[in-house]
Amino acid sequence: MVRKKPTLKTVAEKTGLAVTTVSRALLDSPQIALETRKRVAEAARELGYIPDRAAQRLRTGRTKVISLILDPHNEIPDFGRSMVAGLSYALKGTGYHLTITPDFEGEPTIDPVNYITRNHLADGLIFTRTEYFDERVKLLQELGFPFVTHGRTELATPHAYWDYDNEEFAYRAARHLIDRGCQEIGIVLPPDRFTFYQHLRYGFMRAVRESGVASVIPVDIDLDSPPEVLREHFADWQLKPGTPTGIVCPGETSALAISSSLTDRRLTPGTDFHLAVKRTSSLFELHRPSYFSIYENIFESGRGLGHSILNLLEGGEVSNNQTIQAPVM
Amino acid sequence: MVRKKPTLKTVAEKTGLAVTTVSRALLDSPQIALETRKRVAEAARELGYIPDRAAQRLRTGRTKVISLILDPHNEIPDFGRSMVAGLSYALKGTGYHLTITPDFEGEPTIDPVNYITRNHLADGLIFTRTEYFDERVKLLQELGFPFVTHGRTELATPHAYWDYDNEEFAYRAARHLIDRGCQEIGIVLPPDRFTFYQHLRYGFMRAVRESGVASVIPVDIDLDSPPEVLREHFADWQLKPGTPTGIVCPGETSALAISSSLTDRRLTPGTDFHLAVKRTSSLFELHRPSYFSIYENIFESGRGLGHSILNLLEGGEVSNNQTIQAPVM
DNA sequence: AACAGAGTTTATAACGTTATAAATTTTCGT
DNA sequence: ACGAAAATTTATAACGTTATAAACTCTGTT
Known part of the structure; x- marks a missing residue:
């Protein structure tokens, strides 16, 4: 017999508070008394409450997803040293999840970018192998969609990147x-x-x-x-x-x-x-x-890309997220 | 100026039908007149309507996500030949997305499985390097959570796998x-x-x-x-x-x-x-x-794992999803 | 012309969350 | 002890979808 997944309602009933209050308390809003926030946090912990991503996403419009576009020519070391591992490491504990969207050979590289932005499938995008006047970069800049590239461009408007020197x-x-x-x-x-x-x-x-x-x-x-x-x-x-x-x-x-x-x-x-x-x-x-x-430390690139996209999503400046990684012997 | 994303409501207004009808029509339900279904499909296409994943997920409880758990010892060829690429290929066009959940070195392998099943972050799970009495397999079987392993186990209850010989x-x-x-x-x-x-x-x-x-x-x-x-x-x-x-x-x-x-x-x-x-x-x-x-063709393993998990999610039998891949010279 | 029954469409509610605005309680100066 | 302001809590609505059940519109039979 499976006990139903606890929701805000469950926590509200347990604490005798309103659902709204519980929601705010768990978001650590200063509007809620410190005492209450503690009480709610405790109750939520006891019940094993975890917010429902789908509901949060529907309500807030934020997906809490970062998408990495990988192209088939990407050379990968073992998983432990890979860009994916580095990215995962950076996202760990932040509530952000990583999805992989492949660039299929022979299909335009803009396709996955269109797909993700149109359907709002991620809050941020990471991709590699930039071109001089990369159309993906142009598109994302027009849309105001957060992204970090592994590689630079020659475009006039600056953008966030993590590049190897x-x-x-x-x-x-x-x-x-x-x-x-x-x-x-x-x-x-x-x-x-x-x-x-x-x-x-x-x-x-x-x-x-x-x-x-x-x-x-x-x-x-x-x-x-x-x-x-x-x-x-x-x-x-x-x-x-x-x-x-x-x-x-x-x-x-x-x-x-x-x-x-x-x-x-x-x-x-x-x-x-x-x-x-x-x-x-x-x-x-x-x-x-x-x-x-x-x-070239690719794990480190993944970590850097991850930190940068998180920083952008928190309102960070593009100019603070332009890193060139030094070669190591 | 950004035109707002079309929803069922937009399509309903355009066609003069009720939201419910539009929803059913797009799901191709036989309850809706064929003529209407066509008309709705056309209108949806014109508007560029795409269903909102978060709303579908909230309402139906299905995430349309497959999660792959990768461990740091996984050896990966270039991305084009990798398991991730094979999986992506199998999921392409199905509406399912792939998320990567890493097994971090030194942390119990059951952790990501717990995390994903507890929070229902995916509809299906794929993982590698199975043990004789793999606790992940046991847990998922108890929960009735769909999964396919890359590797077999010695457990009494059969489960889906795609393994190399x-x-x-x-x-x-x-x-x-x-x-x-x-x-x-x-x-x-x-x-x-x-x-x-x-x-x-x-x-x-x-x-x-x-x-x-x-x-x-x-x-x-x-x-x-x-x-x-x-x-x-x-x-x-x-x-x-x-x-x-x-x-x-x-x-x-x-x-x-x-x-x-x-x-x-x-x-x-x-x-x-x-x-x-x-x-x-x-x-x-x-x-x-x-x-x-x-x-050992790892891309092919990815494809096989993908097809198997999709088959299980469509109600396929475990016994039809137990493949042993032959070595090739 | 009435009616059963099939065929088709619709209203309502709900999934779990949070933004908005309103309501209640507490604090404090006089 | 009163009222104003601050502190805290709450009701309501909405995000976009689909399940349920109800309502409407035909058809063909009597």
């Missing part, structure tokens, strides 16, 4: 390769519609300019290319003889594809080539041959 | 090692409270018994051991000289740790040792040296 990553990665004696260095970039394409490119080119080494930026492949395509590309790749060639790769799977392609050609890491990788998991700490890598 | 995986992996001439084979198992510990062990031991090779099952490490611990263990590991030793490893990160530990000792894959790995991502297709691996 890809410029610095690429610079340091390139410098490392140059310091190791590479006379020619290359970089695998994401598709050029993304803002982090530019950031990576700038950082890379800064190091190139400073040092005067030769640079190669392949155009027929990118970070999202399937591993086989990357493997083929690097199988045909002409290395400058005599000095090692360096490659910056800001993606683990891609780096693995490149490494396997080059070692399959019997090229030797350290003498024929060097690789500088962005790592988000423990993969490149365990990989042999070991390559130089710089860490 | 770990017995067969371990058998085939072990057979492969034996066929390659290993005279001694070992296996890295998950913590022994999980049911798939047994499945893996049985499959492994079946191959051992059939062939009469020596077997080793380390007890001071398991699949959840941190990579450094695994590396240390395999750094001290005494190999039988003369013939290669085989190791079955049902986890990618663990396999990587083992591989690096052994190659750091200058042991040679193929002569000193063989590794047979379970792969869920493209990691071990790209890894060098390349090892034998057997595929």
